[in-house]
Amino acid sequence: MRMKTCLSAAVAVGLALSLAACGRGATKVKADANGLLPLKIGYTAPGAGYSDLYDGVEYGIFKKHGLNVTITRLNDSSQLVPALASNSVQIGVGVGADTAAAILHGSDLHFIAMSEPHYNLEMWAAADIKTFADLKGKKVGLTSPGSQGDFGLTDLLESKGMKRTDVQSTFLKGVPAEVAALESGAVSAILTQPPQGTQTREKGAHRLAEMSGLDFPLGSYAVEGAYLQKNRQVLQKFYAAEAESLQYVRTHKKETSAVIQKYTGVQSQELSDYAYDFFLNVWQRTPAVDPKLIQQAFAEAAKNTHLKAPSDVSKYIDSGLASGA
Template identity: 30%
Template sequence: MKTLVAAAAVALTLGTAATQAAAQAVEKKDLKIAVGGKPLLYYLPLTLAERLGYFKEAGLNVEINDFGGGAKSLQALIGGSADVVTGAFDHTVQMQAKNQPIVAVTQLGRYPGIVLASVKKAGEIKSFKDLKGKKVGVTAPGSSTNFMINYVLAKEGMKPEDVSIIGVGGGPSAVAAIKRGDIDAIVNLDPVISQAESEGDIVVMADTRTEKGTLDVYGGPYPAAVLYTTPAFIQANPKTTQALADVFVKTMLWLNKASTEDVLKVLPEEFFLGNKTLYAQAFEHSKPTYSPDGRFTQEGAEAALKVLKAFDPAVAGATIDLSKTYTNQYVEDALKRLAK
């Protein structure tokens, strides 16, 4: 018994020492992370990293600020009220076109997981062309959900202005908008989509929760949620950037081995929208969307550029250097350390 107690004391001392060493190693210990819809399965790795204690292990004190959509969390970064963002890869391309470069340092999602569905209360919407003149709910204007509807319209020879975009958030507010009939169609993510589908309120028209669905919509692999920040932050805080990459790579490796039950045990009750069984189903629908290791691919970056060019005149008219939109440097270093 004494041996066990002594061993536990040594382990605790070593753990504390490791945390202190990590805290001393990073340039910026206190960090603000912005996210646009934290309960969405799109951003599940962020909540897992938080609740598994990985930020603390890395010597980081993290404050997570949740916004109504990805466009708003991007604004927080540009405005200086956030240090880093978990948001859509698309923003790294768009911001380069605006001469305000941001860099993705870890990929969280390899498929978008975004679903376009018609709302049954709106009457029959049988094709994408039937969306013309309709009210389409997205998480927030300018977010990745907005980009998906823009691209679907562009493929049909239509313009973003051919529909009315309405921000409905990514939680109970989105479900309520469907129930009330405030929108004719919705572009959103799980668990919102799975709940609305199970209750018979929507009909799925396009689904990027799978590889096939992603290929059907985008014609190739399409990076989704990433961890991104400014080049200035990375330059001033390389060790902090590495610590963040370590946290998210460790989380992705954990997630890809975890069972549904393992994941549910970690999450807060309010994420389940009152139905844990349905949330479990939503997670299983979305599990294929997560990156296996945090790495980016050039093919994925090229797909994002092609999509944005189709409806964003600023991107179409700019010379985009995709090598400046992401880096695998920190992910590769994290994978080497975690493999030891």
């Protein structure tokens, strides 16, 4: 089992805040004036990976299933659990290990769907970095501690026979800052999902690696237990809409490329098409939650938090939404 770096102080603070706010604001949702059930979904990275959400909003898939969905991008993964606890969002999607860590600390959270069971990262490197050996002692740009990139850098280096300590991890708060740092020479490489990092090739960077072949509990949708109990109908509708969205992204390249441009800010048809083709190897065909990946998430969280992982993760997965149960 691959083990990762320790949770950041920011993530730990977020977990504490989530416990303090646990259960607040969980009331039964009422339909709006148009007969739709309101639902806010928080996601943690500005990239093509969440095209299932973008398509669901832009092309009326959520509305078709009776939902008025608002999607909100959070600044980083440390904000996801506090946002759920405060009811700022009702569903959060991000790195499964972060949710698992919150559960180990006492948060009442449940996994309800999964869209990405693999890493969606590429490593883009400066022209003088020809091999991974060239990265030794060099700076690698990441967004934040506890992010997908934080976990991914450890896995990627280990797959190349290296250690995390062989490089200097530089946390830059966001993807635009990562791109700028590589283009300016402040770091020698970055880990990002396409298309943002991909655009650095225009400034001479090259792709050193891609990670879509490595399993990782990434697009993990989670909710608070109180919300799940009081609003099961809403979540059943969400699951059905998510299933349709995952099929839609696979059969509507033109439409999905358009929303990739809109939500990532990368105004290049070539880059959005590149991202779309990349993610066909990442997106699941259904939103089913794989217990093995959730077990992996808990194992990673347990290592990082020095707590014991549960032997049975099934009680943290709600697998009944697909059948309407």
